[in-house]
Amino acid sequence: MPTVPTNAVPAEVTAIDTQARGPLLLLLGSGLLWLVVGGVLALIAAIQLHSPQFLADCAYLTPGRAQALRETAFVYGWLANAGLGLALWILGRLGGEPLRGLNWAVAGTLFWNLGIAAGLVGIATGDMTSFTLLQLPRYVLPLLVFAYACIALPGVLAWSGRRADMMYASQWYAVAALFLFPWLLMASQAVLLWWPVRGVVQPIAAGWHVQSMWTLWLAPLALAVLHYVLPKVSGRTLPAYEWASLSFWTLLFAGAWTGGRHLVGGPVPAWIPTMAVVAGSLLLFHYLVLVINCRGIMGAEGTGAGFLRFGFVAYVLFGGLDFLASFRSLAEGSQFTLVEPALREIGLYGAISMMFFGGIYYAVPRLTNRVWASGAMIGGHRVLVIAGIVGAVLALAIAGNSQGSALLDPKVSFAEMANQMRVSLLAHTAAQAVLLAANLLLLVNFLRSACCCGTSTEAPPALFAVESAKEGSAS
């Protein structure tokens, strides 16, 4: 019987954690700060959906700009910082040596966050581009590529200088995300912003960018976290590990080809949306293997496991729904409606963010060598964030469904359509407020834990005791 590798690294705090504490907490903390900033912007954008006159006279926050600001703060601020922090931590632990070049990571984090802040100011003052997930002005993008490379350097060094030949699934995913993001950001900005391609090739390239951000960067980061933490909290190995690499390559090779999924019925050659359906059906294999391998998370216990479980279910759900939405018959009604943001919310918040939350809850006590400052805040965050995500997705989906039916009926005016959606959009605003409250709780808890306000682990707390026992059985 082949030996099945597990992420069998001693789970107690090691020199690797201690030495990486400052830089990684800086990354995670920056991410959480952007998450709260993004939450405020999301709330503004949500209010503007049902009350268009809200802040209408403020040129910096037109509905289009508020949405772009929110999306940028969320993806480039929160997801990037947190994802990189977790990826470096995982690669350091699996590399078996303390991370090298951490000064580069610190400098990179500072430049990255400066770049994002400058980019947000640029968006608010009129330098926004109109490409989804690439609204940042082009003048900050070279800085972001440079900063990303600096942050990624310790991760790449840990991977290339790893002690063991064998690479774990979480290493493939983390390394993929580290390498692929700068390439795709360089390629996208080249063909969209510096030397723009002509006419509708721009929306096609923008579609490729959006799907690549998802399948070549964010999904690999989240799956690295899932594959690393899962065996530790469930105490089990991956049941079909030999299939995991095929699942990995399917995601990478087929994922970006779904770029035409946003252009169904658009002024582009028919093969582009058709290719999205073909690639989407190939991706089903990736989701299937993932379900087989990671289903153990459903029965796992621990603080992080609850978040990972939710994230895992949302990830598979998103995959299925995203595939369905690429079919012409369904796109006819759902295209251009709030069903699309509902789907994005499932993907970016429900799947990726929740897996990152799970990773953060697992990693921070090991980095700080202290348990979280407040268990009640963790519980509060979990309840609020789940309620917020479910509420936001349902509200947007219901509003989008009614918008879709209204758009198909030429007799319904836009004012009537807005009236029909009003209650759902109010509920969506409430959900965004709940999400903001949830993430404030997490930020406060994180700051208290990181600033040495937590309980000392001299008497091992329950969290560590339970999880260490499981990790022992997994290794």
Add this chain to the structure above:
Amino acid sequence: MKNGPLLFTGLFLAFLISFAGLVLGAHGQLGRLVPYHDDTEGGSFPQRVSGLAARGQAVYADLGCAACHTQQVRRPGFGSDKDRGWGERQSVARDYIHQARPQLGASRLGPDLANLGSRQKSDEALYALLHGGSATHPAYKFLFETRTIAGEPSPKAVKVAGAARGTETVPTERARALVAYLLSLSTAYDYPEAKPLAPIAKAPEAKK
């Protein structure tokens, strides 16, 4: 998986193949589209727009108008675009070849604007909407200057609801560019590729 260089090569190929296939492939197919010359009409289509309208596209993009408006008409029978009067035909790639930044958009909280210039001939209603807003549209007062009339009123002043006596509302350069751009949007010309395919006629039955 043990081989690091193989992983790296695989990653690069995954990135390169999708980029080359989707982006460069589409560029190869559409990058050299030229305007369609029509002898009957005595001109080439799409026509180039004025400098002011071209600048207006940048205003449209930076204000984020594409967050609520699309500029792509779907084919008759796919959605209700034609029935809503947004266009008689579907948008095609050639419609966008002169646009520096095509604004296809992905959300319809407001109407499609691909053909706005064909159904909206005067700028008055657009200025009124931009200044005063509506139940579904924000009022962008920052695109206008309200000033006391000193001497002759400005020829650029526009009529807006609720203006105080002795004052005038003048659109800024950005507002004028935006409106010029919106009025320039037209997909009225019928390209051969935009016509729906004619059903294949049945071959006459062979004489027995």
